[in-house]
Amino acid sequence: MGVKRKIAVTGGCGYIGSHAMVDLILHGWDVFSIDSLVNSNEEVLEGIRSITGVPVRNYRIDLAASGAWHQLIEAEPDVVGVIHFAALKAVGDSVKFPMAYYDNNVNALLNTLRWMECAGIGSIIFSSSCTVYGASSELPVTEQNPFGIASSPYGRTKQIGEWILQDLATTGRCRAISLRYFNPAGAHPSAQIGESPRTPAQNLVPVITETAMGKRAGMTVYGKDYPTRDGTCIRDYVYIMDLARAHTLALERLLESSETPAFDAFNLGIGEGLTVLEMIHAFEKVSGQPLRYQIGARREGDMAAVYADSTKARQMLGWSPEGDVEKIMQTAWEWEKRRSNSG
Numbered sequence: 001m002g003v004k005r006k007i008a009v010t011g012g013c014g015y016i017g018s019h020a021m022v023d024l025i026l027h028g029w030d031v032f033s034i035d036s037l038v039n040s041n042e043e044v045l046e047g048i049r050s051i052t053g054v055p056v057r058n059y060r061i062d063l064a065a066s067g068a069w070h071q072l073i074e075a076e077p078d079v080v081g082v083i084h085f086a087a088l089k090a091v092g093d094s095v096k097f098p099m100a101y102y103d104n105n106v107n108a109l110l111n112t113l114r115w116m117e118c119a120g121i122g123s124i125i126f127s128s129s130c131t132v133y134g135a136s137s138e139l140p141v142t143e144q145n146p147f148g149i150a151s152s153p154y155g156r157t158k159q160i161g162e163w164i165l166q167d168l169a170t171t172g173r174c175r176a177i178s179l180r181y182f183n184p185a186g187a188h189p190s191a192q193i194g195e196s197p198r199t200p201a202q203n204l205v206p207v208i209t210e211t212a213m214g215k216r217a218g219m220t221v222y223g224k225d226y227p228t229r230d231g232t233c234i235r236d237y238v239y240i241m242d243l244a245r246a247h248t249l250a251l252e253r254l255l256e257s258s259e260t261p262a263f264d265a266f267n268l269g270i271g272e273g274l275t276v277l278e279m280i281h282a283f284e285k286v287s288g289q290p291l292r293y294q295i296g297a298r299r300e301g302d303m304a305a306v307y308a309d310s311t312k313a314r315q316m317l318g319w320s321p322e323g324d325v326e327k328i329m330q331t332a333w334e335w336e337k338r339r340s341n342s343g
């Protein structure tokens with residue numbers, strides 16, 4: 001390979017961005033991060049360096065602030081593509097603080113696109129979410145399912161982001177792939193990086209590991225009367241390194257294939273759902289310790305089951321996720337023990 005091609009990763013110090021940078025580096029890309037650290041810290045860069053042997057730089061820039069990106073034009077010439085992870089992601093907070101979510105998530109995307117236009121960067125991968133489908137009744141969820149009514153302002157920022165990219169792609173001024181994640185979980189097998197948000201974790205797997213570590217007194221399973229195998233909600237958990245891999249594959253497709261449409265979207269889930277109790281039992285098996293949990297009332301807005309049809313990503317990106325629930329729990333638990341012991 002000749003000169004490495006350069007990719008900008010917004011939100012690269014966050015959970016998914018940091019794992020994606022590892023996969024990109026290991027597949028020969030030159031990467032740098034742009035992250036305001038609103039929900040992360042730069043220690044993760046040391047983890048990435050120790051896994052890959054490559055130092056990674058971060059620009060501490062709030063992309064939602066107008067003009068903050070100007071410094072990148074001179075500092076980072078010759079960028080060929082952007083992977084845009086930077087966003088606030090706590091669904092519940094977005095209901096309480098919708099302005100903060102629209103302001104941050106929509107403006108960070110718009111400013112990223114402004115920078116791309118000024119710098120002549122024509123390709124972007126966008127972090128979207130299965131929340132764009134709203135209360136979709138068709139299972140498994142395919143990319144043909146229309147956007148539904150999103151259950152939160154957070155979900156609407158993802159829908160708006162996709163519309164912005166579709167509109168821009170129509171003008172021919174950029175090409176975009178939107179990746180709609182289902183439930184990312186787990187950590188890098190080295191336990192050097194994982195999920196460590198500044199705000200309290202809300203996703204099931206870190207809630208389980210934090211409970212087991214004694215950081216929480218116990219945890220609540222919301223609802224045991226859904227029409228599912230054991231009455232608890234079903235979700236599609238995708239191993240974080242598989243998810244990371246999909247970004248490199250999508251980027252390669254966007255930059256190297258002449259067949260891709262100007263805008264395209266792919267579901268990233270493994271296509272199988274697990275219940276909350278199945279996840280808890282998988283953790284208990286892997287860790288060898290029982291988990292303290294209680295059954296509570298249903299949470300408003302939760303759907304009984306959501307899982308993906310990921311045929312499109314498998315066929316068109318050549319994506320083949322390999323991590324199972326055991327891998328997710330093992331790596332998440334190793335990461336939890338490491339970060340708890342070091343902090």
Ligand SMILES: NC(=O)c1ccc[n+]([C@@H]2O[C@H](COP(=O)([O-])OP(=O)(O)OC[C@H]3O[C@@H](n4cnc5c(N)ncnc54)[C@H](O)[C@@H]3O)[C@@H](O)[C@H]2O)c1
Nearest residue numbers: 011014015016035036037038039040063064086087127129
């Ligand atoms: N984790 C999930 O379950 C999940 C599911 C679907 C979609 N997503 C999306 O994937 C992306 C990454 O999620 P994550 O789980 O890694 O979250 P994360 O909070 O760990 O990472 C997001 C990163 O973006 C940074 N950031 C936020 N706003 C910024 C701004 N204005 N300027 C610069 N940096 C900013 C944060 O500091 C953080 O490091 C987000 O867009 C999220 O909405 C996540």
